[in-house]
Amino acid sequence: MIKVKNLVKKIEVDSKEKTILNGIDLSIEKGEKVVVIGPSGAGKSTFLRCINLLEDFSEGDIVFNGKSILEFKKSILRQKIGMIFQHFNLFSHMTVKKNITFAPVKLKIRSKKEANLQAKKLLESVKLENKAGLFPSRLSGGEKQRVAIVRALAMNPEVLLVDEPTSALDPKTAEEIADVLKSLANDITVIAVTHDMNFAKNLATRLVFMESGKILEDGKIEEVFENPANERIRSFFQK
Amino acid sequence: MNIKNKIFIFLILFFSFSKFVLSYDDINDLNLVEPGCLRVSTDIPYEPWEYKSGDEIVGVDIDVAKKVVEKIEKSTNSRVELKVNDVSFDTLTLELVNRKCDMAIAGMSASDERRKSVDFSDPYFVADQAVIVKRDSNIKSPSDLSGKKIGVQLGTTGHTYCEKHNYDTHTYNSGVDAILSLLRGDIDAVVIDELPAKRLAQKNKSKVEVLDNFLFSEEYRIALPKGNEKLKNLINEALAELPKNFVEERLAQHSFQEQDEKLGFVDQFRVNLIDENRWQQILRGLLITFKITISSLLIGVCLGYLTALVMLSKSNGILSKFLKFIAKTYISVIRGTPVVCQLFIVYYLLLSPLGAGKILCAIIAFGVNSGAYVSEIIRSGILSVDLGQIEAGKALGLEDNQIMRYIIAPQALKNSLATLCNEFMQLIKETSVAGFIGVTELTRAGEIIRSQTLSPFVPLVTTALIYFVIVHLIGMLMSFFERRLRVSDKS
Numbered sequence: 001m002i003k004v005k006n007l008v009k010k011i012e013v014d015s016k017e018k019t020i021l022n023g024i025d026l027s028i029e030k031g032e033k034v035v036v037i038g039p040s041g042a043g044k045s046t047f048l049r050c051i052n053l054l055e056d057f058s059e060g061d062i063v064f065n066g067k068s069i070l071e072f073k074k075s076i077l078r079q080k081i082g083m084i085f086q087h088f089n090l091f092s093h094m095t096v097k098k099n100i101t102f103a104p105v106k107l108k109i110r111s112k113k114e115a116n117l118q119a120k121k122l123l124e125s126v127k128l129e130n131k132a133g134l135f136p137s138r139l140s141g142g143e144k145q146r147v148a149i150v151r152a153l154a155m156n157p158e159v160l161l162v163d164e165p166t167s168a169l170d171p172k173t174a175e176e177i178a179d180v181l182k183s184l185a186n187d188i189t190v191i192a193v194t195h196d197m198n199f200a201k202n203l204a205t206r207l208v209f210m211e212s213g214k215i216l217e218d219g220k221i222e223e224v225f226e227n228p229a230n231e232r233i234r235s236f237f238q239k
Numbered sequence: 240m241n242i243k244n245k246i247f248i249f250l251i252l253f254f255s256f257s258k259f260v261l262s263y264d265d266i267n268d269l270n271l272v273e274p275g276c277l278r279v280s281t282d283i284p285y286e287p288w289e290y291k292s293g294d295e296i297v298g299v300d301i302d303v304a305k306k307v308v309e310k311i312e313k314s315t316n317s318r319v320e321l322k323v324n325d326v327s328f329d330t331l332t333l334e335l336v337n338r339k340c341d342m343a344i345a346g347m348s349a350s351d352e353r354r355k356s357v358d359f360s361d362p363y364f365v366a367d368q369a370v371i372v373k374r375d376s377n378i379k380s381p382s383d384l385s386g387k388k389i390g391v392q393l394g395t396t397g398h399t400y401c402e403k404h405n406y407d408t409h410t411y412n413s414g415v416d417a418i419l420s421l422l423r424g425d426i427d428a429v430v431i432d433e434l435p436a437k438r439l440a441q442k443n444k445s446k447v448e449v450l451d452n453f454l455f456s457e458e459y460r461i462a463l464p465k466g467n468e469k470l471k472n473l474i475n476e477a478l479a480e481l482p483k484n485f486v487e488e489r490l491a492q493h494s495f496q497e498q499d500e501k502l503g504f505v506d507q508f509r510v511n512l513i514d515e516n517r518w519q520q521i522l523r524g525l526l527i528t529f530k531i532t533i534s535s536l537l538i539g540v541c542l543g544y545l546t547a548l549v550m551l552s553k554s555n556g557i558l559s560k561f562l563k564f565i566a567k568t569y570i571s572v573i574r575g576t577p578v579v580c581q582l583f584i585v586y587y588l589l590l591s592p593l594g595a596g597k598i599l600c601a602i603i604a605f606g607v608n609s610g611a612y613v614s615e616i617i618r619s620g621i622l623s624v625d626l627g628q629i630e631a632g633k634a635l636g637l638e639d640n641q642i643m644r645y646i647i648a649p650q651a652l653k654n655s656l657a658t659l660c661n662e663f664m665q666l667i668k669e670t671s672v673a674g675f676i677g678v679t680e681l682t683r684a685g686e687i688i689r690s691q692t693l694s695p696f697v698p699l700v701t702t703a704l705i706y707f708v709i710v711h712l713i714g715m716l717m718s719f720f721e722r723r724l725r726v727s728d729k730s
Contacts, residue, residue: 054630081634089631093649093727103635106645135727155635 001065002028002051002123002159003187008059009046009213020046021057022213030158032099033182035188035200035221038210044193047210048161051191052081063156078109082157088144090136090151096123096134102150110154122150126180142173146180152183160185162192166199178202197237201225209233266315269470271341277311278340279304287493288346295322299489300459303363305460307342310477317729332357335464342474343462358465360474362458364486368397369436371429373421378428381454386559387427390417390677393690397430400455409596409677410687411621414439420677422446423591430454461622502694511697517688524684528684531601531670531680536663538606543613546570550618566614573611579672581608586676601673601680605666612662620655621647653724660717664710671706681705 009021020043028034038045049055051062052075062069069077090099100122101115108120123129127148136144145165152160162181166174178199181190194200200207200221207224209217209232216230228234272278281289281300289298301323308321326334331343335357349359372378378387383408391398393410401408409426411417417429418439433453440449461474502510511517549566552559573581581617585604586597595603624647632642652659673682685702689695 052634054633074633075636075638077636078634083631083634085627085631085634087627089625089627091628091631091646092625093724094652102645103632105636106641107636137728151635159632 001024001030002191003063004051004060005063006060007047007050007057007062009043009050009055009057014165020213021050023060024213024215026208026215026218028189028191030189031187032206033185033204034192034206034208035198035204036191036193036208036210037195037197037236038216041211043213044210045163048191048193051159051161052083054080054083075107079109079155080157081159081161082152082155084145084148084163084165085162086135086167088141088148088168090139090144090147092136096128096139097131097148099136099147100154103151104154107210112237114197116121118154119150122154122184123147125184127149140173141169142176145169145173145177146214149177149180149184153188157188159189159191162190162194164193164195166194166196171198174199175202197225209236244388248346264315264469266319269311269315269341269473270467271470272338273322275318276322277304277308277342278322278324280324280326280331280340280343281345282331282333283325289344290493296325296491298345299364299486299493302489303461303478303486304342304344306481306485307477310473310480314473314476328472332462335462336589338464341463341470346457346459347462348457349460350461353462356465357462358467360461360463360471360473362460363478363481364459365690366396366455366459367433368400368430368454369433369546370452370454371418371421371431371440371447372427372450373424373438374446374448375425376427378450380450380452384428384454388425390420390426390429392431393687394416397432397454401430410679411677411685416677418443423587424594425591425597425677431497436668461648497598506695507694510692511688511694512701514692520679520684520688521681521701521705524679524681524702527598527673527679528667528670528681531598531605531673531678532663534602535605535609535667535670538602539609539613539662539666542606542610543615543617546610546614547617547621550614551621562678570611570614573608578608578669579675582672582676588699597673597676597678600676601670601678605670605673608669609662612665613659616655616658616662617651620651620658623654624650653721656717656721656724660713664713667709667713668706 001123004024004026007021007024008019010017010019014110022043024047025228036047038044046055050057051064051069053069060172064072064077064081089094094102095120097116100119101110101112104110104115104118105112118134120129123132126149128143128146128150131139131143131147136147139147145168149165153205160181165181166171166177169177175198179202181192181203190203192200192203204221207217207219207221209224209228209230217224217228218235224233228237266274275458279301281296281298283289283291283296283298288300289296289299291297304323305322308319311319324340328345331345331347332353335342335343343357347353347359353359370378370381370384378384387407388409389401389406390409390411391401392414393412398408398410409417409420409683411420414429414431414435417426417431420426421429422443429436429439433449433460436449440447456664461478463470463474512521526656546566549562550570552563570601582604583600585607586600590603591597628646628650629642632646637646670680671682673680674686679687681702685698692698
């Protein structure tokens with residue numbers, strides 16, 4: 001479903017070239033739940049943001065459903081590849097319900113009525129049906145992230161990119177978020193970047209370890225945790 | 240000294256004395272209505288000719304009447320008391336005919352109609368209002384003036400006359416300003432006293448000329464009952480003996496007299512706002528202030544928005560760099576110079592030569608000025624929107640223009656509403672300098688009334704109060720909207 005081919009991203013910092021992503025190859029099948037872990041600065045988030053073109057890349061390609069993502073119109077690509085952010089990024093001037101219905105209605109994917117109905121169902125599924133009329137500032141962190149998840153899901157994406165969704169939340173809330181993702185995004189391909197090992201174990205079937213813009217390890221999550229092939233990964237887990 | 244000489248001197252003294260004694264007129268021959276009294280009728284208020292100061296009627300005409308009384312006292316060697324009575328102008332002649340008064344003095348001219356029922360003295364003042372036009376003007380005589388734009392000096396006879404006759408009147412602080420405006424073609428003619436008119440025209444004689452006919456020429460005379468030759472002669476003698484420039488000096492004196500000490504507040508209020516429907520001038524000024532403010536605010540917001548977008552553009556193309564340079568220059572020039580200078584430059588140098596009217600010039604000057612400030616307000620408003628909001632919009636597949644319109648703009652507006660409102664308040668008050676180029680907005684309207692009534696308190700306080708109320712209302716409106724917009728921030 002998603003094929004990443006020799007992905008390279010270089011940026012210029014103080015007129016010196018710096019390589020952020022250094023040849024990433026990765027193939028993800030439909031419905032897979034992949035977590036990307038690794039030390040800070042490994043390029044995890046950048047990689048994730050390349051997939052929906054929030055960042056551009058210098059070399060290589062990402063193929064989505066058999067077509068290079070560069071051939072997609074950005075807005076169309078992003079409608080199919082949703083994203084969840086560390087800081088939730090709910091639209092602060094819209095109510096919870098409007099946050100969920102706004103994009104589907106504006107992009108003419110759903111009628112207002114359909115969108116409202118869908119929002120109601122989605123909010124019920126994350127037990128926030130009584131918060132529909134509130135502005136995001138009235139919600140707790142966990143509630144905000146749940147709204148952000150259903151907002152992304154309201155677009156019926158094929159892929160969900162998840163960028164450190166729990167790092168602003170306490171452990172218990174983080175667990176809830178993992179549960180919500182698991183139950184709601186069951187059929188969807190999920191690629192999550194995280195530092196949260198519990199979250200990773202809770203959600204994922206596959207683990208990718210990145211360092212210095214490269215993938216060092218890629219395998220089933222239990223195997224990587226129990227028997228990391230690489231010394232770097234072992235020391236990372238021990239921290 | 241011999242006896243002959245003594246007799247000679249005695250005779251001379253005697254005859255001169257006796258001539259003096261013998262030449263006394265008999266006061267009864269003057270046929271005054273009330274013995275020992277000169278009853279004078281006039282019509283107030285007609286400043287500075289006659290008006291009330293406290294309980295007393297004063298003015299240039301009254302000063303002239305006093306000179307007549309002096310003359311009568313001298314020539315009849317008796318005490319004469321001056322009694323001034325206020326009647327309406329149309330009944331002045333009737334008063335004389337019915338022997339209610341001995342003379343009427345009220346800036347009257349001797350029309351044929353009036354001559355049928357009363358006699359007139361020699362003139363004691365000539366008010367000639369000359370018309371200055373461009374040499375190539377199609378105005379050949381004062382009768383061509385109707386419908387034309389006429390410049391006058393604030394508060395002069397010409398000003399009063401033109402307003403009264405419903406000419407399209409434009410006021411200036413000085414005759415020179417009016418002539419400059421005429422030269423630029425903003426107005427079609429200048430109406431001003433004859434002497435300064437000739438002087439001003441002489442200085443620009445290649446371009447302007449004074450029409451041969453006066454717009455109006457009035458000789459002010461004293462009216463008295465028909466057939467009272469004795470009184471008429473005495474009055475004419477008194478007028479002839481007036482010191483040189485007596486009337487002109489009195490005129491100046493009465494024009495600059497402070498009256499508000501003597502007028503009560505209610506009277507001041509009446510004189511400045513009710514009399515001659517002066518409140519309508521304020522209202523008209525207010526409408527022009529609104530017109531200028533709202534139009535220039537619209538220009539300012541559009542211009543400011545575009546400038547902000549240029550400044551925020553991430554493109555590195557040549558066109559974008561060029562536009563950024565223009566925008567930066569625009570903002571720094573406008574913010575670095577006083578708005579009055581900008582107004583003058585727009586008016587005198589840029590637009591007026593192209594034929595733009597004064598109000599249009601003001602609108603453009605204030606609009607361009609406001610745009611520079613608004614652009615910075617909008618720019619910081621947009622920058623204050625969290626980047627995450629924009630990324631969230633992108634990640635949902637929204638188009639850039641949708642993100643701008645539905646995500647960035649509302650939040651930027653909310654963040655900058657208070658400062659935008661400040662700019663609006665500032666703008667309303669700033670438009671008061673439009674009077675510098677002769678736009679009769681609110682402040683100017685107040686100034687005109689002040690020049691007419693010579694009582695500064697009420698016009699100044701009224702205009703200030705109107706500005707205050709408007710700005711205060713905007714402030715309240717803003718708080719209301721802000722509260723509503725801030726609903727989303729409550730936690």
